[in-house]
Amino acid sequence: MDIDLSVDIAGVQLANPLMTASGTCGYADEYADFVDLTTLGAFVTKSITLEPRQGNDYERVVETRAGMLNAIGLANVGLDVFLDQKVPLLEKLALPVFVNVAGTTIDDYVAVAAALDDVPVVRGIELNISCPNVKAGGIQFGTDGAQAAEITARIKEVCGKNILIVKLSPNVTDISSIAAAVVDAGADALSMINTLAGMAIDTETRRPVLANVTGGLSGPAIRPVAVHMVHSVYRKVASPAGVPIIAMGGIQYANDALEFLLAGATGLAVGTALFVDPACLTGIRDGIVEYLQRHGHGAITEIIGALEI
Ligand SMILES: Cc1cc2nc3c(=O)[nH]c(=O)nc-3n(C[C@H](O)[C@H](O)[C@H](O)COP(=O)(O)O)c2cc1C
Numbered sequence: 001m002d003i004d005l006s007v008d009i010a011g012v013q014l015a016n017p018l019m020t021a022s023g024t025c026g027y028a029d030e031y032a033d034f035v036d037l038t039t040l041g042a043f044v045t046k047s048i049t050l051e052p053r054q055g056n057d058y059e060r061v062v063e064t065r066a067g068m069l070n071a072i073g074l075a076n077v078g079l080d081v082f083l084d085q086k087v088p089l090l091e092k093l094a095l096p097v098f099v100n101v102a103g104t105t106i107d108d109y110v111a112v113a114a115a116l117d118d119v120p121v122v123r124g125i126e127l128n129i130s131c132p133n134v135k136a137g138g139i140q141f142g143t144d145g146a147q148a149a150e151i152t153a154r155i156k157e158v159c160g161k162n163i164l165i166v167k168l169s170p171n172v173t174d175i176s177s178i179a180a181a182v183v184d185a186g187a188d189a190l191s192m193i194n195t196l197a198g199m200a201i202d203t204e205t206r207r208p209v210l211a212n213v214t215g216g217l218s219g220p221a222i223r224p225v226a227v228h229m230v231h232s233v234y235r236k237v238a239s240p241a242g243v244p245i246i247a248m249g250g251i252q253y254a255n256d257a258l259e260f261l262l263a264g265a266t267g268l269a270v271g272t273a274l275f276v277d278p279a280c281l282t283g284i285r286d287g288i289v290e291y292l293q294r295h296g297h298g299a300i301t302e303i304i305g306a307l308e309i
Contacts, residue, residue: 002298003289003292003293003297003298003299003300004298004299004300004301005017005041005285005288005289005299005300006041006299006300007041007244007266007267007300007301007304008244008266009042009124009163009165009189009244009246009266009267010124010163010165010188010189010243010244011163011188012042012096012123012124012163013096014041014042014096014267015041016039016040016041016285016300017041017257017261017265017266017267017268017300018039018040018041018257018268018269018270018281018284018285019040019041019042019043019044019098019246019267019268019269019270020035020040020043020044020269020270020271020274021044021248021269021270021271021272022044022045022046022047022100022126022128022167022269022271023046023047023070023072023100023271024270024271024272024274024275025043025044025046025274026045026046027045027046027077027082027086027089027090028043028045028089028090028093029086029089031274031278034278035274035278035279035281036279036281036282037093037095039281039282039285040095040281041095041096041267042095042096042097042098042123042267043090043093043095043096043097043098044097044098044099044100044126044269045082045086045090045097045098045099045100046076046100047074047076047100047101047102047128048076048077048078048079048082048099048100048101048102048112048116049074049076049078049079049101049102049103049104049108049112050078050079050103050108050111050112051078051079052076052077052078052081053073053074053075053076053078054073054075055072055073055074055075055076056071056072056073056075056210056211056212057211057212058211059209059210059211060072060073060210060211060212060215061215062200062209062210062215064198064200064217064219064221065221066219066220066221067217067218067219067220067221067222067250067272068217068218068219068272068275069198069199069200069209069210069215069216069217069218070195070215070216070218071210071211071212071213071214071215071216073212074102076102079111079112079115082099083115083119087119087121087122090121090122091121093121096121096123096124097121097122097123097124098122098123098124098125098126098165099116099122099124099125099126100125100126100128100167101113101116101125101126101127101128101155102128106150106151106154109127109151109154109155110154110155110157110158113125113127113155113158113159113162114158116162117158117159117160117161117162122162123161123162123163124162124163124164124165124188124189125155125159125162125163125164125165126165126166126167126191127151127152127155127164127165127166127167127187128167128194129141129142129148129151129166129167129169130142130167130168130169130170130171130193130194142167142168142169142172142178142194143169143171143172143178145177145178145180145181146181148166148178148181148182148185149181149182149184149185150185152164152166152181152182152185152186152187153185153186156185156186156187163188163189164186164187164188164189165187165188165189165190165191165246166182166187166189166190166191167190167191167192167194168182168190168191168192168193168194168229168233169193169194170192170193170194170195170196170222170225170226170229170249171196171197175192175193175229175232175233176232176233176236176237179192179233179236179237179238180236180237183237183238183241183243187243188243189243189244189245189246189266189267190233190237190238190243190244190245190246191245191246191247191248191267191269192226192229192230192233192245192246192247192248192249193222193225193226193229193230193248193249194216195215195216195217195218195222196216196217196218196222196225197214197215197216197217198214198215198216198217199213199214199215200215218249218250218271218272219250219271219272219273220250220252220272221250222249222250223249223250223251223256223259225249226247226248226249226250226260227247227249227259227260227263230245230247230260230263230264230265231263231264231307233245233264234263234264234265234305235264238264239264239305244266244267245264245265245266245267246265246266246267246268246269247260247263247265247267247268247269248268248269248270248271250272250273251268251269251270251271251273251284252270252272252273252276252277252280252284253280253283253284253287254283254284254285254286254287254288254290254291255287256284257284257287257288258287258288258291258303261288261300261303261304261306262303262304262305262306262307263305263307264304264305264307265304266304268284270284288300
């Protein structure tokens with residue numbers, strides 16, 4: 001039996017739900033030799049800001065027992081270089097591209113999102129209001145419902161053809177209330193979760209390992225937290241509103257992806273696992289197909305939100 005893996009993210013048709021998690025696969029060209037990008041349903045870029053950013057000082061990454069802490073600080077080439085040099089490479093992928101957008105002021109975000117609406121290969125904006133590693137802006141927008149709604153509404157105004165995906169922070173007391181605020185303000189899709197705030201200490205020097213002191217935890221350690229949050233947001237907000245969720249947080253194997261699908265995710269992004277096993281996308285895709293066949297399903301959409309409680 002042929003299995004249909006296609007999904008619809010707010011009107012953007014993907015051949016399968018797999019995507020890169022922002023910041024873990026650059027702008028695609030850096031990883032083309034390591035990651036089989038043809039296994040993807042969509043490509044999600046590193047965060048883009050209006051001006052280029054150097055990011056934080058080193059050390060910026062530290063491995064933890066079941067994941068990694070990063071404090072890259074949104075290092076990126078900036079909008080102009082992205083448009084001139086990276087977009088032509090993304091066009092060669094023949095995949096829908098979602099561009100992650102970050103900034104320190106709402107006007108910055110709006111300028112980047114507006115410019116990206118003129119780029120045909122770009123099909124959506126992923127609004128990063130949840131980065132824990134920058135001192136100004138970043139996470140503040142994502143931890144306050146009113147501010148999250150305001151920035152969502154402002155960006156939505158400049159999204160003509162592009163869908164608006166809002167990326168949620170797990171560093172909040174009630175993620176569903178933030179999700180509800182941004183959906184009410186016009187978000188077409190939600191992505192979740194960004195990294196969890198964390199830190200590591202070098203006990204010999206008695207100093208933080210990361211130059212930024214704190215960082216964002218990702219990888220297998222955060223998966224149960226992410227599954228729980230996707231489950232809650234799906235039941236309380238996304239399912240009633242008909243808004244799809246792109247889930248991320250520790251996906252490395254097919255069973256990880258299946259947990260998120262059953263919890264209510266329509267899209268699946270893989271980040272930290274690409275550093276461990278750049279070939280893992282193929283295994284995830286093949287494992288999902290095997291599961292669907294074994295359970296008598298013809299389409300992946302049949303198991304989205306199929307959790308039984
Ligand atoms: C090295 C690194 C860089 C990241 N950079 C970004 C970024 O630029 N923008 C963003 O929205 N998320 C960024 N993230 C967060 C990921 O997109 C993702 O939300 C998070 O890592 C959880 O997924 P994972 O456990 O599969 O990595 C980054 C994560 C890592 C590990």
